[in-house]
Amino acid sequence: MSAQPEHPADPRVRPLPHTIDAVADALTGAKRMAFYAEIGQAEEGEPLNATLRKWWMEAMFDQQPGRDQRLADAAAGRGLTSLPHPVGGEE
Structure with missing residues (x-):
């Protein structure tokens, strides 16, 4: 058994645990401060x-x-891709 990732070339990002500490550790700078301010004001239950x-x-x-x-x-409109019209939608 190896400590290496199973798929080292896998471009997907591993999900973070849904914990306050994990989210705070993943954020940096102003985003982390905004997170702490918002989470600190959230009430128990669904708001939190x-x-x-x-x-x-x-x-x-x-x-x-x-x-x-x-x-x-x-934001600059570069590299945008047109989406097809929905089925039955107008051209």
Whole structure:
């Protein structure tokens, strides 16, 4: 048995545990501070769960290589792809 990842060339990002500590560790700088401020104000139950889910997704997106460049390209209208019309939709 090896301590190496099973698929070292796998481009997928491993999911983070859904815990406050795991999310905070994955965020940096201003995002981490915003997370702590928001999670600290969330009430027990669904408000806390929803806040944790929101920031968990943000932390997962941040792990995707090239995310900042893709967002900048989309904002600038570069490299966009046209989507086909829905079935039965107007041309």
